Amino acid sequence: MLSVLIPTHNDDVQPLLMELDQQRSELDTAVEIIVWDDASDQLTSESLQILTSPGFKQFRSEKNQGRSTTRNLLTGKAKYDWLLFLDADTLPVNPDFLQQYVKSIQTEPRLVHGGISYSEQVPDKEYRLRWAYGRRREMQTLERRNVNPHLVMTGNLMIQKQLFLDLNKDIGNFYGDDLLISDRIRKKGIEVLHIENPVWHLGLEPSDLYLSKLLESDRVRYALESDGTLSPDLTRIQQFHHRYKWLMPFYRVCYAPWKEGARRNLIGENPSIRTLDLYRLYHYGKNI
Known part of the structure; x- marks a missing residue:
């Protein structure tokens, strides 16, 4: 049983929700999907419509809280012990994305990291820096990720609930907060299971x-x-x-x-x- 937790702020989350809904319909395992809107200007009407379907939950902050706080809020609403955090501007690469995560639970890990991918298609000029950095530094092979296994990104991370609460405790809201979680993973000697189960990173900021x-x-x-x-x-x-x-x-x-x-x-x-x-x-x- 798995809780998929998605913090969002001014993102079109509909493509991700539709893909996850399709994939979980093919599983025997119960999967809930929870979206927390962090004071967006608006969500698309399509996103709002799908969030009213069974198996979805939606919550909203009236004032912007930041991603770290929103992840804690999501965790508080999750009813299952296994949490899968996904950024709202991502999309699973593999059609058995959820199945791979559910299958990995059988190996009794505490934390599973799937990785991230960026399209080969060169974006418009104003987005080149984010795209180039993502492909050169964030998009890594499974072998490369296992060299420094403690380094993880919470945009595609499955973790036990209590472990996440411990790792995310007292982390402020700043860009790059995954570093603190990675540092705590290393200091605590927590073993990370890296698997080849990436998401496409779709949201590119201007350079x-x-x-x-x-x-x-x-x-x-x-x-x-x-x-x-x-x-x-x-x-x-x-x-x-x-x-x-x-x-x-x-x-x-x-x-x-x-x-x-x-x-x-x-x-x-x-x-x-x-x-x-x-x-x-x-x-x-x-x-x-």
């Missing part, structure tokens, strides 16, 4: 907005690292900055003349992920 969100997440990440909440070696940018912290003032002086050109590249037609790495390193820990 300038996504770049701002990355820099804000880095600012919060550095603050959490500085106060001991987050391990300093969880991600590559942290590892490099921590190891060569004494060089950072010199690096910033040398890189400063190039930063505006780097930004133009990142919001342009052919963004370089290597340029993004250097641009983020320039800002990491700066004026914190």
Whole structure:
């Protein structure tokens, strides 16, 4: 028995709901689907209609709470012990997506991560950075994910209810909050079962907005690292900055003349992920 939990904010969640509804109709296992609307301007009429069908539940926050808080609210409404968190702007790649998760429960894991995929089709210019970053950094093979198994994304994650409440406790609402959950998984020595069961990530932000969100997440990440909440070696940018912290003032002086050109590249037609790495390193820990 499985509770599928979907936080949404201004997303067209209808395609995801229809696909999940079709897949669960082919299962013998009971599956409930719960959507929590985090103060969206509006949901599509199609989404509202399908949410009135049996097996769906819908809740709404009148004031924006953020994804972390919304996930806790969803957990409180789930009636089953196994939770499957999905982002609203995703769509299962496999036609037996739910079946694979249900089958994996038989191996008695505590946490199962399915992975994420991005289309090969190049999007419009204004969305290139998000798409390129997703394909280069987030879309990983099963073998690659098992190298650092503690790193997970809650946009496609099945987990036991009590374990999730423990891992998500006292996490603020900021972009990149999955890092704190991943860090706690590693610190607690929790084994993660990675399977080849990805979702398509469909929601692409404009490049300038996504770049701002990355820099804000880095600012919060550095603050959490500085106060001991987050391990300093969880991600590559942290590892490099921590190891060569004494060089950072010199690096910033040398890189400063190039930063505006780097930004133009990142919001342009052919963004370089290597340029993004250097641009983020320039800002990491700066004026914190």
